[in-house]
Amino acid sequence: MPRWGMVIDLAKCTACQACVVACQTENNVPCVEPEQAARGRRISWLTVLPELHGDYPRVSMRLLPLPCLHCDSPPCIRVCPVGATGITPEGVVRQTFARCIGCRYCTNACPYTRRMFNWYRPEFPGGLSLALNPDVSVRPKGVVEKCTLCHHRLMQARERAQAEERPLAEGDYLPACVEICPATAMYFGDLEDPDSKVAELARSPRAFRYLEELGTEPKVIYLSEGEWTGSEEERR
C-alpha cells in the first residue's frame, strides 16, 4: 500500500505562490472579503510562510510553502470529539465535513495552523461559481477544512489506471500544487517505494521535517536551501 508524501525543495522554490492559487482553484476554496481577511479568516490550505531574520542590510528570509503536513502522528485527530477527522491507511489526514461540528479543537491542536474554519457561507459572486470544480464539494459555514492532498485526483487516477488495466504509475497522481510549480520545486509520490523520486529525495542529507521535535512525523519533507559552493574554476 502506498504512503503518500511530498518533498518541497526550498532551494528551488521561488515563493511565487502559484501552488497557493492552484490549490484554491482546484479545491473550490472561496475568497473571503477583504474585511474578513483582515481578521485572519482567509482560508488557504496551503500558504507560503515567511520567516524573517536580521536587520538591514543583513536580512534573511525563509519562505516556506506550508500545506497540511499529513503527519503520521497527527495531534489534530486525537482531539476531535466526534471522529470527524482521521488518517487513511495511505497516510492522508482527512476531514469528514458532514460530521464536523465546528468546535475547532483540531485547529488549535494543529501545531502548523493548517486547519481552517469556515466562518462564513462560501460566496462566489457573479459568475465565479461557474469556475467551481465538480470533483470537490463546497464546504458549508461552520465546519473545519484542510488539505486533502487532492484526494479526488487520486480517485480519478486510480479509475484511469483501472480502465487501462495497469497499476498506478509514478506521476499519475499529483496534487494541484505540485503539478503547477513553475520551478518544479515540489515532488509527490509514494514514500514506501524506495525507487520513487520522493523516497530518493527524502533520503537526501538536505532533507528535514518541519518542527520535527514535536513528534508529529510529517510526510511533507523539506529540502534545505543549500549554498553555492564556488565557481567551477575555483573548485578545480
Add this chain to the structure above:
Amino acid sequence: MSFRVNRRDFLRFAGGGAAGLAASGVTLRGLSTLNAALAAEEVEVPGGPEAWRLSVCSLCPGGCGLRVRTIGKRAVKIQGNPLHPVNRGGLCPRGLAGLQVLYHPDRLRAPQKNVGSREAPQWQEISWDEAIGTLADRLAELNRRGQAHGVVFVGGRCGHQRHRLFQRFLRAYGSPNYLRTPSGLDGAQAAAYLQQGAREGLAYDLEGTRYLLSFGANFLEGWGSPVGAMRAFGQWRDSAAGRRTKFVQVEPRFSLTAARADEWVAVRPGTEAALALGLAYVLITEGLYDARFVSERTFGFEDWRDAAGRTHLGFRSLVLTEYRLNLVAALTQVPVETILRLAREFGRSRPGLALGGHHASTLPGDPYTAMAVHSLNALMGSLETPGGVLVRAEFEAEEPRPSPVRRLPPHLLDPDDTLLPWADLTRLPEAILAGKPYAVEAVLVHGADPVFSLPNGEQLALALQRVPFVVSFASFLDETTAQADLILPDHTDLEKWQEAGSPPTFPVPLQSLSPPVVEPVHQTRDAADVVLALAHTLGGEVAAALPQGSFQEFVRRQVEEIFAAQTGYTFTTSLEETWNRLLERSGWWAPTYSTVEQLWEQIQERGGWWEPNYYYGEWKRVLRTPSRRFEFYSQALARWAAQHVDQARAAGFEPGDDHLCLPHQPPLPESPAEFPLLLLPVEVLPLAGGDGAHLPYLEQIAGPHVFEQWESWLEINPRTAGELGLVEGDRVWVESPRGRAQVRLRLYPGVHPAVVHLPLGYGRTQGSRWGRRGVNPLGLLESQREPVSGHLQITRTYVRVYRS
C-alpha cells in the same frame, strides 16, 4: 544559512500581522454555528463532460501556454501546457487567476457609449452594429477631412499577430501612430541599441548561465517571461544537475527576488551603475576579463583617436580613473571586499550574465545604468555564447505593402529625432496638449490602461479630455476607459483565438496559437474581429489590406507563412526537441507535417510552433553599430550629441565630453530637507505590470513578506519608523511635493533606512468592486525626463511620512 525555529517563533510568524488565525481566537461559539452549517444552502456545482483545451495566457507579456479543463461549457481549471517551450507545464499565480478574469462579476458586458460628459460619464448599452457603425462613421469622417493621421492607436498587452493586425489597419487607414505601452525591458533594449545597434531587444540563455548578476531586475517577480525565469531558477538549483548557478541580486530593497538569491547586495538606491563599473575595475585590473573578445569584437575599450586626430576617452581609462574601489564603495555603500569578491567570482564563473536597466515590468530603468551593466557582459565575452546574452530573433512574415504605396505623414512623436528610434508613449500627453505637430483627433486603446500605469498618467487623463473621440476595447471599466466615449469590450483570453509571439528575453522565433476554450460569457467581441469588421465597413484600401473575414483567417495566413518558411517545429516533448535540435544543427529539418492543413491542426493540438535552435555568432545580425562591434563608446550617442548640442549641454555635457557616450554613473538627486525619504515604487509578482488588484486570487497573496493583502502598504525600515515615532500598522500620510495619500505602515527590515516603498498596482478609482483599494504610487511620484534618452524617470521623488 540555517534557521532554527521553535514553536513560539513559529506562531509569531504564522500569526504574523493578521489579527490572529483561528488558533488565537477560539471560543466554543463555533458550536452554535452547527445548525447554521447544516442549514447552509448547498452550492450547486453542475457537471458535464470533461475536456482539456489549450490556450495562451496574456496576463503578462510572458506568453505561457495554458491547458484548460472544461466541464460542459464551463472552464474550471487552468494549468500549464506541458509542451509549451516557455513554461513547460508550470504557471505563475497570475496565469491561474485567468478564471477570475473570465467569470469576473464586474466585466464590461456589452458595447456602451457615454451619453454624459467626460467628467460625469453616463454609460448606455448599445448594439454592436451601432458601436461599430459609430466608430466607422467617425473614422470615415476624419479621413474625408484629411485628418486620418490624427488617429492614435495604443496597443498594450496582446499577442504578436493582433499587434500586426491593428498596425496594418492603422497604416492602411492612413495613420503612422501606432504606440505600444512601455516595458521595463526598454532600459536593456536601449543598451542593446546604443551598444550593439540591435533593435530587437536582448535575450538571455538563462538555463545555460553559471552566474547571474542582476542589477535591480525583479527577476522572480515579473521580469521578462516570469515563468521562464522561474523555470531557469529551478534548474540552477536542481540537485540532479550537480552544479548550482550563483544568482546575485543587487538592489536597495530586500525583495522576494533578493530573498531567493544566493546573495543580496544592498546597494544605495540609484548607484547600480557605479557598482557595475566598480566590478569592471576589478575585472580589468586583475585581468579577469575576456581580452580576446574585447580586442576583436568591441570598440572604445582603449583610448582612441578619431579621423580628425582627436583623442577620445576609452572605457578602460574611464573605469580606472573614475571608478576606483574606494570611491565606488563610498558611493554605493557596498564594502570594497564585497566588490572584490563579486568581481572575482563573476570573472571566474563562465558563462556569466549581467542584467540591468529595469525597474518594474512597465517602468524601464536608466539607460546609462543599463549600458554599464551590459558592458560587464561584453567584458566577459558573454555576448553570443551559450549561457550568455543573445539578440532576439522573431519570426517576421513580410508585411504586405498597401497598393498603391501610400506615403504616411510623419509620426506624431517623431521617434527619428529622439535618441532611441522608437515611439515613447509617455510623450503622447505632451503631443496632444501641444497640438503639435498636428492635432490628435481620436485615440483607440486596446489591452492597456495608460492613465493608470504611465508615470505621467494624470497628464494623459488631462490630455485625453482634449481629444474629441476616445475609444476603449477594455474588458473592465479601468481608468482609461472611464475617459472614453465608446467602449467596445474585448473577449478575455479563454473566449477568443489566442496567440502570442516569442516572449521578451526569449531568443528564438515562436508562435503560440489556440482556438477559443469557452463560448463568450457576455456580449463581448474579439477586438481583432471588431477591427476587421471596421476595415470592411470603411472599405477601400483598408478593406483591401485586411481582406480576412475573421481573426481566425488572419492567423491562418500566418500559419501558411510559417509553412512556407520551411523551418521550425510544432511544440513537442523536450526529448523530441533535443532530437530535432541535433538534426537541425547539422542542417536537417524533419517536420512532423507535410501540408499546411497538418501544420494548422498540429499547432492547435500542441499549442504552437517554434524554432528550437539559436544560431550563435551571427555577428552581422547582432552587432549593427557603425563600428560593427560592441561599442563601449556608443557612436549612436555621439551622433545624437552632435545633432542636439543644446540638449546635451542641458544634460551637463559640453560638446566633446566623451562621458556622454560612455556608460557612467548618473548624478544622484539630493533629498530636500523637508522631504527626507526617497519613495521607490516596487512591483510584486501577483500585481506585476500594475494589474491584478481586481482579482481576489491575486489580492490575497500580494504581500506575504509583510503579511499584507487587499491593501497598499508603505514599507519602512523599523529604525526609520522608530525615529519618526511610528509603529507597525499605523495609518500614515505619505506626502510628496505632488500630493499626499493615506496608507498603512508596514515595518520591514529589508528596506534601506533612507527609503520607503509603495507597491504598484493599487489605487484604482474605477472598475471592479475589488480593485479600488490602496494608493497608486505613480500619483505621488514626480517624473522627470532623463535628458539624453528622454526616458521618464520615477526614482527621484522624495517624501515625508507622518501619522494621520
Add this chain to the structure above:
Amino acid sequence: MTATAATARSLRTAGLLGLLLAFVAGPWLLAQGPGGGGYFIPGDAKAGMKTFFDKGCVRCHAVLGEGGKRAPDLARAPSGHLSAADLVGAMWNHAPQMWEKMRQEKVPSPAFTESEMSNLFAFLYSVRSMGEPGDAERGRQLLFEKRCLECHAVAGQGGRAGPDLRDWASFRNPVSWIQAMWNHAPAMQALMRERGLPWPEFQGNEVADLIAYIRTQTTGTRRHVYLQPASPEAGRVLFRRKGCAACHGLRGTTGRAPDLGTRALPRTVSQFAGLMWNHSPAMWASMQAANVPRPQFSNKEMADLIAYLFAERYFEASGHPQRGARVFEVKGCGSCHAPDGRGAGPPLASWQGRITPMALATALWNHGPVMLEQMREQEMPWPLFQPGEMVDLMEFLNRGAGATRAQGKRP
C-alpha cells in the same frame, strides 16, 4: 518492435539517419543477414536517444555538446568512422575505466535490454555522422590560408571572380555545399588554372569550420535553408542512374574509382564534402579521359545519394573466422570461456549464429563488471581490441567455431 514497424516509425519521425537505419533494417538488406556478410543495425535512433537520456548516459556523456561533460562526447570520440563491431570494441576497451569512475562517483549502472542497446547504437551512429557545427573562427582563418578570398568575397570583402559566399550563409546543410561545389567544380577549376591558383584541399573538419564561419555572415534577413530527410533508397537508384556505379564500387565490387563503401571514408557529412572537394580535379580528369559525362545533382538528389552511401557503411565487410580464431586465442578468451564449460565464464558455443554487435554490447554492459572482478582475482589483464578485431571475433563465434577450434587447441 518489428523491423517493419521500426521502419514505419522512423520514416515518419526521424531525420536522415533515422531513415538510414530504417533502411538498414528494411527488407532490402535483411536478405543479407548475419553470415551473409554483414552485421546490420536494427533500431530506432530516436528511441535510442530516449534510452541515452533515461538510462543516465547523458549525465556523464554528451552528444554533440548536449549532456554531461565528465566523459567523452560520443558523437565526436573516437573521431573516425566506426562500424558497429568497432564501437563494441571501443566500448569494451574503455569499459574498466568507465566502471571504475562510475563506482567512485556512485553512478548507478542500469541494465540494458538488447533492443535498448540496438536503439542506442542506432542513435550513436546517427549523431556521429551528422557531425558537429564547425569552429567559425578557424573557418575565417581558412578563407585566407586556402586563398579563397582571391576569387570569392565574403560580405563584400575579397575577390570578385566567384560569387560572394555570404549568399550561401543561409544554407545550413553541408550537403547543399557539396551539391553546389560539385555542380560548379569544372568551371571553377578552369578559372583557377587560368589564374594559376592551386586547388585547395580540406582536411578533417575544415569544411565544417568554413561553413560555420560563412553562416555567421548572415544579416538575419534571409531564412535558414535546411534539407529534409533524405531517402537512401532514392540514392541507390541515383547511384546507378547518374552513372556513379559505372566507376565506383561499393563494398568490394571492383571499379575504376575508389570504393565508396569502405570504412576509410570519413565519419561526417561535412568531412565527406571535403573529400569530394579534394578529389574533384583528379576525378574530373579521369572522367574526361574516360569520356564520362559529368552528372548534375539537385540538392535533394545529392542528399539522397549521400544518405545511400552512408547507409552502406553501416555494414561491416564481414569478419574473417580464421582471423577471429586467432583473436580468440591471443586475447586469452578461451582461458575462461572454455568450450567444455570448466572455465570461469560460460562457454560461447551456444552463441553460435546469435552474435550481433548489439548482443555483445548488451552482454558486455550487463555482465562486464562481474567478469572484470573475476579477471582481477585471477590477475588476468583486460584484453584490448584493435579496430577490425572485434568483427573477426564475432564472425568466429557466430560460426560456432569457438567450440571446435578451442577444443582442438586446448584438450
